[in-house]
Amino acid sequence: MNEPAEQTLFEKLGGKDAVNAAVELFYEKVMADDRINFFFDGVDMTRQRAKQKAFMTYAFGGAPNYSGLSMRDSHKKLVEEKGLNDSHFDAVAENLQNTLDEMGVPADLTGEVMAIVGSTRDDILNR
Numbered sequence: 001m002n003e004p005a006e007q008t009l010f011e012k013l014g015g016k017d018a019v020n021a022a023v024e025l026f027y028e029k030v031m032a033d034d035r036i037n038f039f040f041d042g043v044d045m046t047r048q049r050a051k052q053k054a055f056m057t058y059a060f061g062g063a064p065n066y067s068g069l070s071m072r073d074s075h076k077k078l079v080e081e082k083g084l085n086d087s088h089f090d091a092v093a094e095n096l097q098n099t100l101d102e103m104g105v106p107a108d109l110t111g112e113v114m115a116i117v118g119s120t121r122d123d124i125l126n127r
């Protein structure tokens with residue numbers, strides 16, 4: 001008998017339905033947050049939610065690849081033209097943390113999520 005494969009973070013979080021629900025609640029919070037919501041002026045949020053679901057699914061080990069733009073390319077203009085910086089990144093991370101806390105995700109898993117998301121900081125901020 002083979003050992004069962006190690007569960008991915010994606011699976012531990014509850015799979016597709018849980019990650020999709022987290023992304024929905026996350027963008028509700030982001031769009032209500034005046035520190036950061038102006039970055040999304042004119043952005044198609046239906047498409048944005050779909051992209052974010054695909055990216056997080058990939059980043060948490062639930063899919064083998066991600067076909068969207070790189071984190072560097074997709075945020076370059078925001079840095080150059082809208083002044084995207086660490087304080088904005090921190091605000092987005094705070095909204096994600098609050099989302100996972102509200103959903104009752106255990107602290108150790110939330111910690112793993114925040115570490116993965118945190119690892120994108122320098123790419124997002126194009127440095």
Ligand code: HEM
Nearest residue numbers: 036039040043051052055068069074088089092117120124
């Ligand atoms: C915290 C880590 C972040 C992740 C994982 C992330 C992820 C993504 C993804 C997957 C896309 C879609 C890329 C594509 O079109 O293929 C995107 C676009 C975008 N992100 Fe982020 N992002 C992060 C941080 C931020 C921050 C801090 C802001 C601003 C406060 C931001 C604002 C935007 C905006 C406005 C777009 C849409 C750009 C456009 O369509 O013109 N993101 N992000």
